[in-house]
Amino acid sequence: MNETISCQVIGDLFPVYHDGLCSEETKQLVEEHLKICEECRKLYAAFPEQPDAEPPADLPEAKAALKKVRRRSRVRKVFAGCGLTLLTLLLLGFGVICYGLGYVPLIGKLRAESRLSAYSGSKIRCHFDWYNGQYVSDGYGLAYQLRNDFIIDGKLGEQKHNALNEQYAAFRDELTAEGLEPGEQIGLYTVVSGRDLKTQYHRIYWYVWDAREMSKGDAYKNMVELTERMQAAFPDEKITGQQFRYCTLSGSYQSLVETSAEPLNSTSVQQGITEDERLSEEYLAWRDLHRKTS
Secondary structure, eight states: OGGGSOHHHHHHHHHHHHTTOSOHHHHHHHHHHHHHOHHHHHHHHTOTTOTTOOOOTTOHHHHHHHHHHHHHHHHHHHHHHHHHHHHHHHHHHHHHHHHHHTOOTTHHHHHHHHHHHHHHSSOOOEEEETTTTEEEESSSSEEEETTTTEEEEHHHHHHHHHHHHHHHHHHHHHHHHTTOEEOSSOEEEEEEETTTSOOEEEEEEEEEEEOSOOOHHHHHHHHHHHHHHHHHTOTTSOEEEEEEEEEESSOEEEEEEOOOSSOOOHHHHHHTEEEOSSOOHHHHHHHHHHHHHO
8 A cells, every 4th residue: 555655645644644633544654654765754854843853863864954954043043143233233323323413314304494493483494514413504594403402593692692791891890809810701602492492591601810829629619609600790691501711820720511401500510620631831821920920
């Protein structure tokens, strides 16, 4: 009977034979065929429904074939895992870079154009300025910072700069009367809240020369006090950032606080203070002059 059963028919019976779903007669039929047919024995040893099964010891060719298939499968899994990990790292790195620069593909541009159009009352198109990390309008002199939700208006900034310097004159005279040497003018960087399009925040650029010897701790304390007095000189303005240089006969210091929606406070001022390691020629000349005359 075995001679009348083709190898193709026996191969079709492999699934039910392997899973034990066939009758006893079919089971005997398959087993008798496998005893006399070497090719079918090889095929059944490498049967795809039993990938974890080890082929009989007397079938080295089938065993080698299975090992080759398993090795290729492991290699594919390793490459797939490495590829997925690399893709994840690339996307993560790209996201970190974009966040640091304040850039989000498409969404950032749409939001910037929406904010700037609402602020100006005109339809505005813009592009991303990679160097400055902000979206810049095409021909309107406006820019938008996505991370802080700030609008930068060049014309407004110039107007506020002139207005605040008029108020600064009285504060400058007050410091001069105390024997300090404040700068003739202050610099100003103004932004507008993108949320309400009205609230303005300012970053002040200013300096004070103090011809006294003092410890670093006293210098830090004086910088905090002078910052508080500077804020009080502009009661109607939101001074939230500064670049303040304070020069004494003992050292030169500066406090850097970026513009934000939060007001300046003693903690942010102190945390932003650093001591200049490279002293400018201007400072050295000033220090030498005052040391000779003191």
